[in-house]
Amino acid sequence: MKTIKLLIAFILITLTTAFSIKPIVAGYKVGDVATDFKLKNTDGTMVSLADYQDAKGYLVIFTCNTCPYAMKYEERIIALDKKYKERGVPVVAIMPNNVDVKPGDSFENMQKRANEKGFTFPYLIDENQEIYPQYGATRTPHVYLLEKTTKGNIVRYIGAIDDNYQDESQVEERFVENAVDAMLSGKEVPIKTTKAIGCSIKA
Amino acid sequence: MIMKKLLFGLVCILPLFLSCKNETEKSKSVEKKTVLNVETEETVRFPVYDYEGIAPLLYTNTDKTYIVNFWATWCKPCIEELPGFEKLYAETKQNNVEMILVSLDMPNMWKTQLEPFVENHKLQGKVVILDDPKMNTWIPKVDKDWGGGIPATLIFNKEERAFYERGFTYEELKKELDKFL
Numbered sequence: 361m362k363t364i365k366l367l368i369a370f371i372l373i374t375l376t377t378a379f380s381i382k383p384i385v386a387g388y389k390v391g392d393v394a395t396d397f398k399l400k401n402t403d404g405t406m407v408s409l410a411d412y413q414d415a416k417g418y419l420v421i422f423t424c425n426t427c428p429y430a431m432k433y434e435e436r437i438i439a440l441d442k443k444y445k446e447r448g449v450p451v452v453a454i455m456p457n458n459v460d461v462k463p464g465d466s467f468e469n470m471q472k473r474a475n476e477k478g479f480t481f482p483y484l485i486d487e488n489q490e491i492y493p494q495y496g497a498t499r500t501p502h503v504y505l506l507e508k509t510t511k512g513n514i515v516r517y518i519g520a521i522d523d524n525y526q527d528e529s530q531v532e533e534r535f536v537e538n539a540v541d542a543m544l545s546g547k548e549v550p551i552k553t554t555k556a557i558g559c560s561i562k563a
Numbered sequence: 564m565i566m567k568k569l570l571f572g573l574v575c576i577l578p579l580f581l582s583c584k585n586e587t588e589k590s591k592s593v594e595k596k597t598v599l600n601v602e603t604e605e606t607v608r609f610p611v612y613d614y615e616g617i618a619p620l621l622y623t624n625t626d627k628t629y630i631v632n633f634w635a636t637w638c639k640p641c642i643e644e645l646p647g648f649e650k651l652y653a654e655t656k657q658n659n660v661e662m663i664l665v666s667l668d669m670p671n672m673w674k675t676q677l678e679p680f681v682e683n684h685k686l687q688g689k690v691v692i693l694d695d696p697k698m699n700t701w702i703p704k705v706d707k708d709w710g711g712g713i714p715a716t717l718i719f720n721k722e723e724r725a726f727y728e729r730g731f732t733y734e735e736l737k738k739e740l741d742k743f744l
Contacts, residue, residue: 428637428669461639498712524696526669535699554699555711557667560640 387496390552393512394420394504397491399454399484400467402474407482409452409506409513416448417543418513419536420504422497424455425473426464427559430500432525434477437501440521440536441481449505449540451481456492456500459485461562492561499558505539505549516543519554607673608681609666611692614701620663620691621705623721627659628743630736631717632688633705635667636676640730641714645684647733651740652688658744662688667713670694718743 388394396409409418421437423430441451457465467485474483486492495504496518505517517539522531539549612620623629632648634641645664652662664686668677673692681690695701702711706726709715715728716736720743727739 428672432669498710520699523699525698526696530696555702555709556698557702557711557713559638560712562639 386493387498388494388504388515388518390515390518390549392515394506394515395491395494396513397454397484397486399486399491401482401484402467402471402479403482407452407484409508412450414448415450415508417505417507417516417540419444419449419451419540420495420506421451421453421501422456422492422495422499422504422561423453423501424457424462424465424559425469426457426462427500429525429556429558433501433521436521436528438477438480443537444540445480447540447544449544453479453481453483454486454491455483456486456489456497457562458489489563497561499556499560501558503536505536505543507543516549517552519551520556523554525556607692608678609673609690609692611673611694613695614693614697614704617665617691617693617695618704621717621719623719625721627661628718628720628740630660630662630688630740631665631719632662633665633667633693633713633715633717635713636672636680637668638713642680644714644730644732644736645686647731647736649684649687650733651736655740655744656687660740660744664688664690666690666692668692 398406398408401407409415409420412418419440423433423437425431437451437453444450455465455470459466463469470483470485473479497504501521503517503519503521504515506513507516517536519535521534521536522528523533523535524531533551535551535554538551542549620629621631630648630652632641632645634645636642648662648664652660656662666677677690677692680686698711702709705715705717706728709726709728712728714730715726716731718725718727718739723743725739725742731739
């Protein structure tokens with residue numbers, strides 16, 4: 361009897377621990393199926409991943425107006441979209457910040473930014489702040505490469521765009537480009553996750 | 564509540580395992596104190612390091628306890644928690660506590676934002692600049708679980724070590740520091 365009780369206690373502890381850890385490391389890992397969304401673009405239209413019928417995948421990039429790192433990467437995000445949109449992997453940018461905390465990221469300011477910079481990709485606002493926690497984005501810019509499959513959009517890469525935010529000419533490893541190239545040629549993505557300092561997303 | 568304690572315990576224990584490995588890394592890099600950009604940014608008041616240069620500051624063989632805070636002037640939660648760090652440092656520095664404020668400000672902000680900020684707030688912690696764009700290489704060396712968010716804080720002495728990717732109030736930080744004293 362005692363052993364059974366102990367066993368039950370042990371199982372309970374294991375289970376509750378397992379489940380209570382989950383929400384803390386919430387967000388997608390490479391290999392997970394990522395959710396679609398319907399978010400407002402700076403041109404007023406609503407955009408979903410499903411709108412891109414011919415896409416082979418997506419570069420979902422959480423970014424914003426105000427973060428110095430995000431600003432450093434703006435040109436490179438435009439270049440990524442130009443390079444990979446025609447190969448079936450468009451950029452879809454999402455601004456996740458709470459605009460009450462970061463007024464510089466308001467919808468109007470997003471519109472301004474998109475026009476000034478000539479964004480070639482949708483720049484969506486995560487108005488209810490419901491999408492970024494599902495992805496597990498914590499900072500800007502934070503890239504999720506998704507591959508469109510019959511099982512859904514599968515996460516292939518999570519992390520930084522490349523290994524040098526400061527100076528593009530000093531970049532040695534283009535993490536995102538390497539990941540997309542590998543995915544498009546049916547190979548395993550060489551580096552699946554990377555870390556970078558970024559601005560924490562304001563809840 | 565129990566879960567929280569358990570988790571917290573795990574978080575605390577992890578760095579202990581890591582510290583052994585890091586000790587050997589330390590001895591390698593102690594000799595090589597690389598100070599970068601002294602010529603190009605010679606007017607900036609604070610030492611500028613890459614990771615190799617800063618690594619020796621992240622370990623100690625002395626009897627002191629170190630609080631190392633990773634921050635930047637553009638990081639709002641960092642700025643908000645700094646007064647609590649400064650207050651605690653002022654109260655504990657007689658007690659063998661040192662504080663290092665590792666700025667991750669970008670080079671173009673050193674003169675325009677960092678220097679005025681440190682001056683205006685009369686920061687007492689030792690301000691150093693970490694200028695190493697190879698973030699994916701050095702972030703895991705500071706702590707393998709660090710995702711790269713700031714504020715982040717390292718507390719260590721020669722025996723123990725803990726890393727926190729979160730902000731602190733004065734009270735919360737005091738509670739953590741007390742475990743080391």
